[in-house]
Structure formats: structure tokens, C-alpha cells
Amino acid sequence: MPPLFIPRISLVTPLPATTATTATTSSSPSHLSMRFSNIVASAALTVAALILSPTIQATPVPTPQALTPDAKAAADFVALVKRGTSGFNDWSCRPSTEHPNPLVLVHATMEVPLTNWIYMGPRFVTKGYCVFALTYGQNPKIPLLYGVNRMEKSAQELAVFVDKVLNATGADKVDMLGHSQGSIMPRYWMKYLGGATKIRKFAGIGSVQYGSTLAGIVPLAKALGLFDPIKKIIDPLCEACYQFALNSTFLNDLNEGGDTLPGIEYLLIASKTDEMVTPYTMGFLRDNNPKVHNQVLQDWCGVDLQGHVSVAYDPIVWNGIHAFFTPSADQTINCLDAFN
Numbered sequence: 001m002p003p004l005f006i007p008r009i010s011l012v013t014p015l016p017a018t019t020a021t022t023a024t025t026s027s028s029p030s031h032l033s034m035r036f037s038n039i040v041a042s043a044a045l046t047v048a049a050l051i052l053s054p055t056i057q058a059t060p061v062p063t064p065q066a067l068t069p070d071a072k073a074a075a076d077f078v079a080l081v082k083r084g085t086s087g088f089n090d091w092s093c094r095p096s097t098e099h100p101n102p103l104v105l106v107h108a109t110m111e112v113p114l115t116n117w118i119y120m121g122p123r124f125v126t127k128g129y130c131v132f133a134l135t136y137g138q139n140p141k142i143p144l145l146y147g148v149n150r151m152e153k154s155a156q157e158l159a160v161f162v163d164k165v166l167n168a169t170g171a172d173k174v175d176m177l178g179h180s181q182g183s184i185m186p187r188y189w190m191k192y193l194g195g196a197t198k199i200r201k202f203a204g205i206g207s208v209q210y211g212s213t214l215a216g217i218v219p220l221a222k223a224l225g226l227f228d229p230i231k232k233i234i235d236p237l238c239e240a241c242y243q244f245a246l247n248s249t250f251l252n253d254l255n256e257g258g259d260t261l262p263g264i265e266y267l268l269i270a271s272k273t274d275e276m277v278t279p280y281t282m283g284f285l286r287d288n289n290p291k292v293h294n295q296v297l298q299d300w301c302g303v304d305l306q307g308h309v310s311v312a313y314d315p316i317v318w319n320g321i322h323a324f325f326t327p328s329a330d331q332t333i334n335c336l337d338a339f340n
Contacts, residue, residue, distance in 0.1 A: 087125030106182030207283030301335035
């Protein structure tokens with residue numbers, strides 16, 4: 001780059017020697033003001049010379065347009081979705097030899113894939129799984145609520161989604177991981193909608209296979225005659241919610257005649273500190289089936305006290321599920337997996 005040329009600019013007409021000396025030594029306000037003005041003008045003209053000099057070839061930097069608060073919030077949300085669902089629903093993904101079955105993630109009640117699988121989903125992707133996550137169970141009256149429709153209807157959505165995954169990947173079967181409602185609704189798809197022939201392994205976290213007393217609230221509400229009145233308030237918002245209640249018609253029908261199906265391997269993970277599924281053993285399957293693995297989280301790590309929601313963000317749980325889906329992975333799960 002050639003040397004920068006800055007022209008010398010005379011700001012004022014030179015004074016005679018005697019006058020200049022007087023001006024230099026004078027400290028009157030008018031002279032000080034003139035000197036300050038000359039300095040400012042000199043600085044401004046110097047900057048102008050730098051900008052206008054023909055020896056400078058600079059590309060103008062556009063002034064960024066400020067986003068409105070709504071536009072910025074929308075842009076931030078889009079960026080969050082891209083980060084949180086990295087690799088999800090890549091319909092060009094083809095299963096590998098190590099992971100021959102695409103993995104379908106089924107979110108919990110009032111969740112969506114972004115929030116439910118923001119931790120586990122990308123980790124499965126980096127391990128080489130083809131990962132697919134559906135959004136289901138939207139309340140038609142309140143579009144922002146998902147996983148709240150009746151589970152029979154949500155299971156139909158799951159059936160369509162699994163068929164789409166199998167057609168796109170060319171696989172014969174999927175593996176599946178569900179959280180909370182996602183640990184029970186797919187069993188309806190397996191039992192009644194032909195899903196049993198399309199799945200190899202099924203894992204559930206925050207599992208709720210036989211309902212919950214909700215820390216004693218359900219039997220108390222029934223004893224006080226409040227169960228049905230409260231149900232009338234809850235149902236318009238979440239038709240699925242009361243299907244989780246202890247001895248609900250949905251669960252009794254689903255578990256009648258046995259709670260497992262031939263050819264499917266199950267892993268159900270329950271935490272003793274689950275505040276929603278009480279007692280926690282209600283999350284386990286009861287068939288005498290060698291393909292059923294009922295796992296207490298604290299048997300892997302006694303100090304891991306994750307609750308119903310936080311279990312979906314636990315590295316120990318993730319490693320246990322990864323080991324279940326991938327026999328070649330490390331099968332020893334313990335507290336050290338918190339750092340893995």
C-alpha cells in the first residue's frame with residue numbers, strides 16, 4: 001500500500017511575528033477560545049483528508065439496521081432452534097452399520113422437541129445416529145400447547161411419523177426414546193396401530209407405565225369428591241393429563257393382558273426423586289419378560305437425584321440409554337458418566 005498522503009492545511013493567515021508572540025503568550029479568554037476552535041477545525045479537516053485521500057481504497061462498512069424487539073426475539077429463537085435441534089430430522093440421513101435403526105424421540109406433555117431433547121438429541125447425532133423427533137398432540141384451541149391431546153390421537157400422529165422415517169431411511173425398524181407421556185403413548189401405537197412390527201428397542205425416561213398418585217393428590221381429590229370437578233377444568237387444556245392418573249381407563253386398557261409385546265426390548269428408567277410419578281415404581285413394566293430392563297437411576301449413581309423433568313438433561317441417563325441402543329458402547333454405567 002503506498003504511503004498515506006495528508007495535505008498540510010493552513011487554518012489561519014499567519015500573523016506578523018510580534019502579533020504571533022503576543023497571541024502565544026496571551027491567556028485572555030478570547031484568544032484561548034480561538035486556539036481551541038482552530039484545534040477542532042484542524043482535527044476535523046485532517047479526518048476529512050484521510051477519508052478523501054485518493055491513496056485509500058476502503059470498502060464502506062454499512063450501518064447495521066437495528067432490529068425491533070419482536071424481530072430480535074424471533075431471530076434469537078430461530079438461532080436457538082438451529083442449535084438445539086442440530087442434526088434432527090435430517091431426511092437425507094442413512095443409518096450406519098453401528099446404528100442400523102433410526103432413532104425416534106417422543107417428547108413429554110406440554111413439551112416440544114426443542115426443549116425436551118436440546119441436550120440428548122445432539123449427543124445422539126454426534127454418535128452417528130439418524131435422529132428424528134416429532135411434535136405431536138397439539139391442542140386445537142390453544143395452538144401453543146403440545147403433547148396434550150388424547151393419547152389415542154397422538155399415537156396416530158406417531159404412526160404416520162414413523163412410517164415417514166422408515167420410508168426416508170430405508171430401514172425396517174426404528175429405535176425409540178420417550179420422556180414421560182413419550183414413555184407410555186408409543187405403547188398404544190405398538191399395541192393397537194401396528195407399531196410392534198416397526199420397532200426394535202424402546203426406552204422410557206420419567207416413565208409412567210401404571211399411572212401416578214401425584215404425591216397423593218389423586219386419591220385425596222377422589223376422597224374429597226374433587227377429582228371430577230377438577231378434571232372438567234383440566235380437560236379443555238390437557239385431555240391427556242388425566243389419562244396418567246392411577247387406574248385411568250386408558251392405562252387399564254393398555255396394560256390389560258400384559259404390558260409388553262413379543263420381539264421388542266424395553267428399558268424403563270425411573271428416579272426415586274421423581275416428583276411427578278409417585279411411587280416411582282409405577283414407571284416400571286410388570287411382565288416377566290427377559291427383554292424388560294427396569295432401571296432405578298440411583299442404582300447407577302446413588303447421588304444422582306434428578307427429578308421428572310431434569311432426567312432428560314442427565315449425562316448418566318444419556319450414557320445408559322446409549323449403551324442400551326448400542327451394544328458396542330461401554331455397558332458400565334455409574335457416577336463417572338456424569339463427566340462423559
